[in-house]
Amino acid sequence: MYNRDKSILYYSSTQQKDFIINLNIAHFTFNKHLTNGTYYLGKYLFTREPILTAKVKDISLLDLALMLEKDRKKYNKNKPLNSLSKSVLLVDINNNKTEIFFSIGKCIEYLRNKGLPANHTSLVKYINLGQVYHGYICKFV
Structure with missing residues (x-):
């Protein structure tokens, strides 16, 4: 590329x-x-x-x-963008490991695979408040 x-x-x-x-x-x-x-x-x-x-x-x-x-x-500024298509950046507060997910759904799937009780509503709430979510700092990219 x-x-x-x-x-x-x-x-x-x-x-x-x-x-x-x-x-x-x-x-x-x-x-x-x-x-x-x-x-x-x-x-x-x-x-x-x-x-x-x-x-x-x-x-x-x-x-x-x-x-x-x-x-x-x-x-793609003329393309509709909703919260489900927003990318999410996760930073593990324990080891500073960073992951990027290209949708909230993929991020939730990752957290659930780690055994965490993640859902869309809570994740968006914590992102908007800037609070730690199950040991992760989460941000929209």
Whole structure:
């Protein structure tokens, strides 16, 4: 995944599923831009061939996912956004481990898999109040 002029490499993988899962890019959207050579969010280009002159951007996968999420909000500003489609950032207060979820539902599923009694109403309430929720600092991204 490069910038428009192919001078910066943000992310690379030999597997499409890495883009789809790690960066929350829809399968259809990824394939459309890869096949047509068009720009994702008007800024990013996917290619099958490496550009050897591109400079590799030293950015964590989490920071890249957050950057794309911000670009999606800007690029898709006319698209309706409800609380279920908002991304949630969780920070474990015990070990400072950070997780990003691209919907409240995925965040709740993660918390429930950890054995916590999570639900949509409570999670949104704690996010809005800025309070710790079952040992996690939660924020909308």
